[in-house]
Amino acid sequence: MTYLRSLLQYLYDNRFLYSAYTATWVIHIAYLGTLVRRYGRLRNEIEELKQK
């Protein structure tokens, strides 16, 4: 319990630092997500073209 409290206190004290690092990776992962979605859509279109 004490450990958890000190961990939470540590995270609260460094909230700006961890927010910045988290925000960076959220932005990058969101963009990579859009690329994966676009690639999935493109693969479906290629499959449709092959079937024609």
Add this chain to the structure above:
Amino acid sequence: MKRLFPVFGVLTALLLSYALYEALVAAPTERTMGDVQRIFYYHVPSAWTAFILFFVNFVASIVYLARRNPKADIVALVTAEVGVVFCSVVLVTGPIWARPVWGIWWTWDLRLTLTLVLWLIYVSYLVLRKFSSSGQTPLLAAVLAVLGALDVPLVYFSIWFFRTQHPQPVIGGGGSIDPRMLHVLLINWLAFSCFAFLVCWSRYRLEVLQREVEETQALEALMEPRGSR
């Protein structure tokens, strides 16, 4: 080239993990700002990477204007898109650092404003490319990119020539930096540059594939007998 992609991907992931460890654990704590200064190891490399990507976009746009080379057009599109992502990171991490250090999230300081303008220019470039259906779109986009790139040196040198609230440049400018901090900064820059290269590579392949599919679909539509439509 395709076989190199997973190897380069794994190496980049390892380098990013090492850079994260260096930034959060190994780098010395700054005396006045404390741990919040470590945001610098993500903010500055992201800004440098965005500048490089916009510079490549500028060169590719000039090549496209001179030779109408479709590959140059794809490189310009890809670098603008990934550059906007890195510039977004800069615009998000900057205010998160400014809040505890300056006491405010944002100020209409010259460098901050010019960076926002830079981001808006490249967002408008991407909007133009996405929503304009004219055959002249790559040409118009290339002209916009060449003009937009003029903002990059303005952003970079704004803190050299004008008195702004933004800290002075740590390399080559009036500021100074601990060698261990500089080492961590350069490791992070290398890691983010490799990551940007990897993302551009994937996006380039995706765009080439997309254009091939569109061409095939257009050919199919032309080949179809009129009655079947």
